[in-house]
Amino acid sequence: MKTYRILWLSVCAPLGAIGAAVGLIVSPGAVAFLFIVVGSVGALLTFCFLDAYWERGPAGRLGLLTGGALVAGTGVGAFVGYASLLGPGVLLLATLVLAGSPHAVKACGRWFRSLRTPSTDQLDALARAFDYASHEFVQFRAPGLRDLTDEQLCKRWRTSYRASQRQQSSAVKLIAAVAERQMFLDELERRNSVGFAAWLAAGPEAAEDPLPYLHGDSVDAPAVDWDELTRGQG
Numbered sequence: 001m002k003t004y005r006i007l008w009l010s011v012c013a014p015l016g017a018i019g020a021a022v023g024l025i026v027s028p029g030a031v032a033f034l035f036i037v038v039g040s041v042g043a044l045l046t047f048c049f050l051d052a053y054w055e056r057g058p059a060g061r062l063g064l065l066t067g068g069a070l071v072a073g074t075g076v077g078a079f080v081g082y083a084s085l086l087g088p089g090v091l092l093l094a095t096l097v098l099a100g101s102p103h104a105v106k107a108c109g110r111w112f113r114s115l116r117t118p119s120t121d122q123l124d125a126l127a128r129a130f131d132y133a134s135h136e137f138v139q140f141r142a143p144g145l146r147d148l149t150d151e152q153l154c155k156r157w158r159t160s161y162r163a164s165q166r167q168q169s170s171a172v173k174l175i176a177a178v179a180e181r182q183m184f185l186d187e188l189e190r191r192n193s194v195g196f197a198a199w200l201a202a203g204p205e206a207a208e209d210p211l212p213y214l215h216g217d218s219v220d221a222p223a224v225d226w227d228e229l230t231r232g233q234g
Helices: 002-026 028-049 051-055 058-086 089-099 102-114 120-133 135-146 150-166 171-191 193-201 226-230
Strands: none
Touching: 002 028, 002 058, 002 102, 028 058, 058 089, 135 171, 150 171, 171 193
């Protein structure tokens, strides 16, 4: 960062001096007035906000105040000078100079370092979620589900609901849990499409056991008692 600061100053110092000189030529009275006013503000800001100010001796403090005043005064003079040359383009130039300052670069570096890096578990869950969404992965996992008994499949369906509730705080893991539950639904439908449709038509809860419907226990049509229906009719 020290090398970068030197390079930045070596570019900005001549740039500011040239702009201030142009400003004095174009409007000497206005630039002189702004130099005094803005320079005083720069010295005041140095006094109030620069931590190193109180670590210096009297001579060092005076040097910091003088430097703050010169930077602020020269900066406003340069702004006036380049405004006369570039017009509205001076705003772009000022933005580039400020954005490239060592303080701005350090602030951006701290911000990037503060960003949370995804953990290995999160990246793995995200990869599984994308795999679940692919047709090839469904074909690859289907034989594993087909090896389960109906009871085991329904138990895993109920267990997956509780797992999805625990993953509410992690969007990536929640997506993976939902994709897994979709695989269970596909396998349930493959085994007994009629029972599966009847189970859905019954409006089941998210963790309800579909086993009775899968075995056909809850989808058999009731027998019609014709004697009861025709009793009393002649």
